[in-house]
Amino acid sequence: MAETKADFKPYLAGKLRNLSREKPEYHSKLVGSILEWGASVGSVGTVYDSLQEQILYQAQKRKTSPDKVIDDLFEQPTPDKFMHLLQA
Numbered sequence: 001m002a003e004t005k006a007d008f009k010p011y012l013a014g015k016l017r018n019l020s021r022e023k024p025e026y027h028s029k030l031v032g033s034i035l036e037w038g039a040s041v042g043s044v045g046t047v048y049d050s051l052q053e054q055i056l057y058q059a060q061k062r063k064t065s066p067d068k069v070i071d072d073l074f075e076q077p078t079p080d081k082f083m084h085l086l087q088a
Contacts, residue, residue: 011070054087
């Protein structure tokens with residue numbers, strides 16, 4: 001089970017890469033949504049750091065692994081639903 005950002009970074013990066021190949025329009029909209037969200041949260045660090053922190057938060061809240069949170073996010077049918085689940 002991935003417990004730190006470093007542990008699940010390759011998994012998250014792979015999911016994003018696969019999405020860009022399999023569903024390029026979804027990927028493009030999702031990246032835009034993530035960038036917009038990242039700008040609005042005003043974090044220290046990068047948008048990717050904020051995304052990882054939110055995934056860790058969701059994993060702790062749901063008492064599951066970050067990989068499971070990532071899987072659940074990428075199962076969403078639209079970028080809006082992805083973002084809604086990410087922020088829930």
